[in-house]
Every structure is written in structure tokens, then in C-alpha cells.
Amino acid sequence: MQVFDKIISDRGSRYAVSGGTARNRDEVAAFIAELKxxxxxxxxxHNTWAAILGGEPVKDDDGEAGAGALMLQMLERAGLQDHVVVVTRWYGGKHLGGDRFRHVADALRHYLRETGLGN
Known part of the structure; x- marks a missing residue:
């Protein structure tokens, strides 16, 4: 498990990104449990996550509507399979609107760059 904490801050909201190997939904659940x-x-x-497990895209927005789909799209482009990525957000009291998607994408890019897993 790799965790990159306090990577983005905007209007009081803070973001972290984590990830690790997962080959099935049980391993994703174990990863999330370990993180928590x-x-x-x-x-x-929010602990929004996405993974492509054996070619099957799976995600959980955890209340951050649409974020999981964005993450899946990015994982597909990067060719990252059998790996779960979690973007964590601590809400700071002010709505971010569309900026929240930019932050999710930036967090995932940070993870791919720092781990060397992106194409």
C-alpha cells in the first residue's frame, strides 16, 4: 500500500491518494479496510476508489458523484489493471463545484507519476 497524504488543499478540503495491488473485489475490500x-x-x-480487475471496471464514488467514473477512465488510459486507487477527500465546508473533479484527476496523476505506474 502506497499513501500520498496532504497532496492537494482547496478551500479547506484536503486530498490524499492511495493504491495497491488488487486482483478481485475481496482484495479491494481488504485494501479499503486496511486504509481505514x-x-x-x-x-x-469520501474514499472514492476505482480498479480494473481482470478486465472488469469497478468503482465506488463513496458520495463523490461521478468521481469513480473519471478515475476508471484515467486507469484505462494508463493501462493499469489489477490495482486499486483510492482518492480520499476531507470536506472543508465549502463546495468546490467542478474543481473537485480536477482535484480527483490531479490526485490520480500524482499517484501514477510517483509510483511510475502510468504509461
Whole structure:
């Protein structure tokens, strides 16, 4: 599990990105459970995730409507399979509108760049 915390801050909202190997939904669930063992992540407003498991795209917006679909699109472009990526957001009290999608994309780009997993 790789975690990059406090990578984006905007109007009080803060973002982190995490990821690791996952070959099926059970491994995704175990990854999310492990991440949430850290109370900070357990108390986050959103832990949005996406993965392509054996060629099957799966996601969970965790209340951040549309974010999982954006993440899947980016994972497909990067050719990243059997790997789950989680973008965590702590809501800061002000709505971000469309900027929240930019932050999700920037967080995922950060993960791909820092891990060397992107094409």
C-alpha cells in the first residue's frame, strides 16, 4: 500500500491518494479496510476508489458523484489493471463545484507519476 497524504488543499478540503495491488473485489475490500484502520482515513468524507480487475471496471464514488467514473477512465488510459486507487477527500465546508473533479484527476496523476505506474 502506497499513501500520498496532504497532496492537494482547496478551500479547506484536503486530498490524499492511495493504491495497491488488487486482483478481485475481496482484495479491494481488504485494501479499503486496511486504509481505514488509520482513523484519519476512516473519518474522511469520501474514499472514492476505482480498479480494473481482470478486465472488469469497478468503482465506488463513496458520495463523490461521478468521481469513480473519471478515475476508471484515467486507469484505462494508463493501462493499469489489477490495482486499486483510492482518492480520499476531507470536506472543508465549502463546495468546490467542478474543481473537485480536477482535484480527483490531479490526485490520480500524482499517484501514477510517483509510483511510475502510468504509461
Amino acid at each position: 484502520r488509520n482513523k484519519r482515513f476512516a473519518k474522511a468524507t
